[in-house]
Amino acid sequence: MSTVVMEQRKKIHPHKFTLWVGIGSILMMFAGLTSAYIVKRNQANWLTFELPQLFWYSTAVIMLSSATIYMAGKAFREREMTKYRNLMVATLLLGVLFIVLQVLGFKQLWAIGVTLQSNVSYSFLYVIVGLHAIHVVGGVIALAVTLVKGFSKRTRSYDSVPVDLVSTYWHFVDILWIYLLIFLLMIR
Amino acid sequence: MSSVATLHGADVHGAHDTHHEHHHHETFITKYVFSQDHKMIAKQFLVTGMIWAIIGGLFSVIFRLQLGYPDSTFPWLEDFLGHWAKGGKLQPEFYYALVTMHGTILVFFVLTAGLSGTFANFLIPLQVGARDMASPFLNMLSYWFFFIASVIMFSSLFVQTGPASGGWTIYPPLSALGDASSGSKIGMDLWLVSMAMFIVSALLGGLNYITTILNMRTKGMSMTRLPLTVWALFFTAVLGVLSFPVLLSGAILLLFDRNLGTSFYLSDIVIAGKILPNEGGSAILFQHLFWFLGHPEVYIILLPAMGMSSEILSVNSRKPIFGYMAMVGSLFAIAILAFLVWAHHMFVTGLNPFLGSFFVLLTLLIAVPSAIKVFNWLTTLWRGNIRFTPGMLFAIGFVSLFISGGLTGIFLGNSALDLHLHDTYFVVAHFHIVMGVASFFGMFAGVYHWFPKMFGRYLNNTMAYIHFWVTIIGAYLIFWPMHYEGLAGMPRRYYEFSNWESFKMFGGLNEFISLVAMIVFAVQLLFVFNFFYSMFKGRKVTTTNPWGSNTLEWTTPINPGHGNWVGEIPEVHRGAYDYAKDGHEFIPQNVPVGADETSH
Numbered sequence: 008m009s010t011v012v013m014e015q016r017k018k019i020h021p022h023k024f025t026l027w028v029g030i031g032s033i034l035m036m037f038a039g040l041t042s043a044y045i046v047k048r049n050q051a052n053w054l055t056f057e058l059p060q061l062f063w064y065s066t067a068v069i070m071l072s073s074a075t076i077y078m079a080g081k082a083f084r085e086r087e088m089t090k091y092r093n094l095m096v097a098t099l100l101l102g103v104l105f106i107v108l109q110v111l112g113f114k115q116l117w118a119i120g121v122t123l124q125s126n127v128s129y130s131f132l133y134v135i136v137g138l139h140a141i142h143v144v145g146g147v148i149a150l151a152v153t154l155v156k157g158f159s160k161r162t163r164s165y166d167s168v169p170v171d172l173v174s175t176y177w178h179f180v181d182i183l184w185i186y187l188l189i190f191l192l193m194i195r
Numbered sequence: 196m197s198s199v200a201t202l203h204g205a206d207v208h209g210a211h212d213t214h215h216e217h218h219h220h221e222t223f224i225t226k227y228v229f230s231q232d233h234k235m236i237a238k239q240f241l242v243t244g245m246i247w248a249i250i251g252g253l254f255s256v257i258f259r260l261q262l263g264y265p266d267s268t269f270p271w272l273e274d275f276l277g278h279w280a281k282g283g284k285l286q287p288e289f290y291y292a293l294v295t296m297h298g299t300i301l302v303f304f305v306l307t308a309g310l311s312g313t314f315a316n317f318l319i320p321l322q323v324g325a326r327d328m329a330s331p332f333l334n335m336l337s338y339w340f341f342f343i344a345s346v347i348m349f350s351s352l353f354v355q356t357g358p359a360s361g362g363w364t365i366y367p368p369l370s371a372l373g374d375a376s377s378g379s380k381i382g383m384d385l386w387l388v389s390m391a392m393f394i395v396s397a398l399l400g401g402l403n404y405i406t407t408i409l410n411m412r413t414k415g416m417s418m419t420r421l422p423l424t425v426w427a428l429f430f431t432a433v434l435g436v437l438s439f440p441v442l443l444s445g446a447i448l449l450l451f452d453r454n455l456g457t458s459f460y461l462s463d464i465v466i467a468g469k470i471l472p473n474e475g476g477s478a479i480l481f482q483h484l485f486w487f488l489g490h491p492e493v494y495i496i497l498l499p500a501m502g503m504s505s506e507i508l509s510v511n512s513r514k515p516i517f518g519y520m521a522m523v524g525s526l527f528a529i530a531i532l533a534f535l536v537w538a539h540h541m542f543v544t545g546l547n548p549f550l551g552s553f554f555v556l557l558t559l560l561i562a563v564p565s566a567i568k569v570f571n572w573l574t575t576l577w578r579g580n581i582r583f584t585p586g587m588l589f590a591i592g593f594v595s596l597f598i599s600g601g602l603t604g605i606f607l608g609n610s611a612l613d614l615h616l617h618d619t620y621f622v623v624a625h626f627h628i629v630m631g632v633a634s635f636f637g638m639f640a641g642v643y644h645w646f647p648k649m650f651g652r653y654l655n656n657t658m659a660y661i662h663f664w665v666t667i668i669g670a671y672l673i674f675w676p677m678h679y680e681g682l683a684g685m686p687r688r689y690y691e692f693s694n695w696e697s698f699k700m701f702g703g704l705n706e707f708i709s710l711v712a713m714i715v716f717a718v719q720l721l722f723v724f725n726f727f728y729s730m731f732k733g734r735k736v737t738t739t740n741p742w743g744s745n746t747l748e749w750t751t752p753i754n755p756g757h758g759n760w761v762g763e764i765p766e767v768h769r770g771a772y773d774y775a776k777d778g779h780e781f782i783p784q785n786v787p788v789g790a791d792e793t794s795h
Contacts (some may be wrong), residue, residue, distance in 0.1 A: 018410055019410065021329035021330065021406050021407070021410045021411060022329065022330060024329070024406045024409065025329055025330055025333070025402045025405075025406040028401075028402045028406060028436060029398070029402050031436065031437070032398055032401075032402070032437070032440050033440065035436075035437050035438070035441055036440035036441065036443055036444045037444075038441070039440065039441035039443075039444040039445065039484060039487065040444045040448075043444070043445075043448070043459075043480055043483075043484060046480060046483070047459070047477060047480060050475070050477055051475055052475025053475070123451075123455060123456070123457060124455070124456040124457055124458070126458075126474075126475075127458045127459060127475050127476060130451065130457040130458065130459060131459075134447065134448065134451060134457075
């Protein structure tokens with residue numbers, strides 16, 4: 008990404024700021040969905056559901072991955088590149104595991120009759136959790152790109168911005184998932 | 196004052212060579228196609244927007260033919276539209292498709308992407324003093340997502356069952372059921388996919404605009420020194436970033452209902468004698484999600500026009516803008532209120548009347564910041580040393596249209612009156628004047644004013660004056676009579692009125708409106724000709740600051756390269772509106788405060 012060199016005052020890095028605004032934007036989409044969910048729930052024909060056990064495991068997995076990416080960022084700043092790469096690989100694998108667990112959780116739901124079409128409450132569950140999973144997939148891709156850079160580049164590159172960006176986004180999808188989980192547990 | 200622009204001579208060039216490295220690697224592809232230069236991206240948005248404006252405008256001319264001459268046939272239409280105009284008569288299905296696409300194209304592709312895509316890209320880095328956007332790469336993606344959206348929407352015009360035709364608001368169940376009408380088939384899916392791409396484009400653009408304004412201002416450019424254009428574009432971007440995702444969520448749910456059998460918006464209603472298998476969906480839910488974007492969208496369209504008009508009015512009145520902080524404050528107030536009034540589009544949906552009165556109050560509150568803005572524009576003009584440049588005329592025209600269209604908004608904002616006026620031509624007249632034509636005037640003002648900066652040449656003035664006078668007189672002749680039709684109850688979106696005793700008397704008026712619409716459309720083609728002719732053959736700009744303007748874009752070379760300034764970015768020492776102060780005609784923002792000045 009070729010950025011025209013900036014001569015501006017040293018503030019928060021523009022790319023980081025852009026990410027924060029983008030996070031606000033993504034939050035608005037989920038705010039729209041969850042408020043539609045609340046509105047719909049107060050109308051007729053709403054069936055409650057139990058979340059599958061697997062969603063608890065996936066929650067543990069994504070929280071663990073937040074810890075590993077935090078340690079990866081710390082290792083990067085301390086120039087411990089081997090440690091950094093290992094932790095990034097761990098985060099990536101945990102991210103993939105999270106998505107697999109979500110998919111398996113949906114398979115369990117489907118098997119007991121909680122299908123996409125059967126009731127609007129289930130439809131909401133699929134759409135909200137599914138859209139979150141797509142955002143995690145985006146994070147996994149970003150992780151992979153950063154990781155490839157980490158392997159190919161010599162330690163000459165001390166720019167921590169890309170690592171910080173991925174890390175912030177990753178924490179965001181983690182926190183977003185915890186919010187959605189609590190939301191789906193409290194209001195169903 | 197003219198020496199100001201050349202303050203940074205070539206001697207400092209060498210020290211900053213690193214900023215210009217990319218100049219050496221430019222090819223045709225990187226310069227004109229996959230460009231990351233905000234100025235080129237702005238031109239890409241502008242030209243794409245113009246193409247869409249011609250298509251969308253042409254559609255309105257064709258459906259006005261039907262409304263103006265319901266009993267005539269036009270054999271040439273059949274050559275042009277095939278089975279959609281069998282025997283030279285526009286088919287009802289295609290009439291709805293044309294109305295829908297006219298709305299979609301003009302609201303989103305022209306007045307959102309074409310307007311803020313163009314001027315946010317062009318003006319933000321130049322006016323805040325930045326070499327480019329915060330992320331030129333995302334900025335390039337923003338255009339190309341818009342391009343993909345355009346291609347998909349354009350191709351939907353040619354599918355066998357026709358493009359989407361449920362109105363630009365795509366209310367379910369009409370839009371959710373493929374069998375509801377021919378326009379609800381594949382055309383509707385293409386509409387949704389295209390809009391999803393469009394939303395991605397708008398978001399990528401918006402992220403960049405906000406970050407660039409907050410993060411990349413040059414030294415001395417405090418927020419209170421920003422030109423009002425930048426303030427307006429900032430609030431526009433904030434509105435877009437917060438409201439478009441909600442439309443996206445609504446559109447995703449609609450796609451699920453259409454293609455995966457869910458029941459978000461569909462319930463067990465009877466369609467064509469059969470009960471739908473769906474249960475418990477709510478069509479009103481879609482309207483809430485849609486208008487939560489839909490109303491801020493009105494201001495996404497209007498605010499850039501307000502900002503540019505403020506700037507142009509001040510420059511060409513040779514006077515400081517009246518009440519700078521009040522202008523910023525009213526923009527802020529409008530941006531906040533934009534999110535709190537969406538249900539005024541839904542007064543007739545069975546909305547709780549108590550809730551309705553809450554929305555009436557908030558809607559009427561918008562009159563306060565709007566009135567502040569109008570007052571300040573008029574007081575800026577008051578006793579000004581006015582230069583009637585084409586840009587200035589269009590800016591004044593904007594103020595005129597904003598007043599006329601805004602006043603009818605007060606009628607419609609009252610739920611009691613709205614019950615009568617809802618879905619009549621009164622609404623059509625209101626929103627076309629206040630948001631459609633007014634924003635177009637802001638856009639034209641911007642193009643005439645900044646064309647010299649974009650292309651280093653002037654637009655032809657004679658053609659510009661013809662364009663202005665025909666357009667403003669024509670716009671009033673088209674939309675003013677519609678108020679009377681609306682008050683008489685004439686509903687919008689109807690294919691033909693000659694069958695109704697009560698609306699028959701409007702036949703002559705409808706013919707008149709159609710006739711004027713064609714003339715106004717023809718004059719827009721004159722503008723398009725002027726645009727492309729002047730791009731290559733127009734009078735060349737010989738000075739860096741032709742309008743005697745204070746803002747930073749006029750401190751760049753006549754044809755700025757990628758990076759905008761040769762040498763250092765100028766430092767800012769004053770606000771953007773120091774006109775007619777202390778005996779100076781104007782003092783650009785980069786001039787240090789002199790000892791002879793009383794204040795700045």
